[in-house]
Amino acid sequence: MTYSVADMPADCSSSLTPTEQYRIEVKNETDIAGWREEARTLLVNNIPPEQLDWTVRSRANNSQFDFGVAEPPKLSTAAGTSDFRVAKECLRLINTALLHRNEDRFDLAYRLLFRMRHAPKIYQNPADSDGKRLSAYAKSVRRDIHKMHAFVRFRKTGLRENREQFIAWFEPDHHIVEAVGPFFRNRFTGMDWIIVTPEASLSWDGKSLINGPGGCKQDVPTDDAVEQEWSTYYRNIFNPARLKTRAMKSEMPVKYWHNLPETALIPSLIKKSGAMVQQMMEKEEQQLVLGDEATVEHRTKPASLEALNAEMATHTRSISENSAVNAVFGEGHGMPASC
Known part of the structure; x- marks a missing residue:
């Protein structure tokens, strides 16, 4: 993501008063693209994070603390005079952290970007509170994705058009259902399946990966023949x-x-x-x-070195073209000088 940041024009500075708070709304809990678009515009207009209240449309009307919070005036989307580039590593960190369940994640990510204008690598500083918190969010999300990959258990529900039908119930900690879609599509391409969670659902019909609303555990079968096989x-x-x-x-x-x-x-x-x-x-x-008894062979002690050498050669199982047949005997740590 590349965008420009410039100081706010003098004629625009009066449109936002420092004491006012403004609500910035994204469509849903996983609307990362919407957040990035809003953040880009806000950074271009040099809007400090202290004046912003990030929220999600689905829960915007449920807040009891909206007094004095207003929609921000229309801001300029034109590029500024200086470039501000965000490293891909930082973008991956933000994109992952924004799937966390904590509601402060949008504010936190914007605040970090706002500070990165003057300290581009601050997100790498383990002592920085914002970067450290965002990294912890991303780590928790990655762990949740790993657990969902490992612990989803499909139950067979039937057969349709020669394709087996499966359903699974899972309770993730974060907003990761859409993110795990490609993994399950690639791993279970040959069957039709639905994964239901309290917040969202994910289904595959052999052609399309579809995101849908959440459901209840009571709607998912509790056992089937495959479950018995898995237990065995x-x-x-x-x-x-x-x-x-x-x-x-x-x-x-x-x-x-x-x-x-x-x-x-x-x-x-x-x-x-x-x-x-x-x-x-x-x-x-x-x-x-039993193995020792079966393999023990009683042999007499060889009468001479020549007899021992002949016996060892007889018991040699595999000899390559460049290997000697006879054993070589010697004493000490090195070979004789004549050798």
């Missing part, structure tokens, strides 16, 4: 010898468990893990003993 698979791959309960709960937080079919098995598997490990060790020891 999880039971079979469970390795009690590698069980680390704290690490497991860190990677698979308990708040997701009520939507995962395999988590119903976890308490019993953990309870039985000690006995399962003991059985595995006893079985392994038995296999080692």
Whole structure:
């Protein structure tokens, strides 16, 4: 994103009084393009963040603290006299952070951009409060996306025109449903599916990726044949010898468990893990003993070095063209000088 920022013209400075607050409204919680367009215009007109109150159209009328907040006057969109370029790295950071659930994210991102006019790399400063907070938002969003990739569980609902139909319920922490669309489309292209969340839904019919309104968990089936297969698979791959309960709960937080079919098995598997490990060790020891008995060969001691060399050559299994057949014996750390 490239745009220009200039000091506010003298004839425009009187149109905004420093004591007034102005509401800037975007269409919805994920209207990043709308926010960027508004931010570009505000920066061109040198509007300080202290005079702005960013909000979303869907919740604009629900606020109880709108007294004295007015729509800003029409601002100039013309380019100024100096260029202000934002690094792609910073844009990626902002685009990700704006999917966070905290309502101050639009104000925070604009404030950081406004300050970057005079300190372009301030977003990289770990000691800067705005940059640090925005980075924390982005990190939380990325983690939420990772969890949605990992913990969505589809349930089969039927068959239509030779294509299997699936549905899933998920409860993300942030506004990430639209962002994860390409991942699920590319991974589950061959089936029709719907992912329902409280805020939004996402569906794929083999041709189009469609964003829709949210729904209720009660509208999503609770079990099916695929769920039983998934539970069987999880039971079979469970390795009690590698069980680390704290690490497991860190990677698979308990708040997701009520939507995962395999988590119903976890308490019993953990309870039985000690006995399962003991059985595995006893079985392994038995296999080692049987293996030793089957491979032990009783040989007599060779009478000479020539006999030992002949025996070693006989037991050589694989010899390449450039390898010697006979073993070479010697003493000490180095080869004889004659060699």
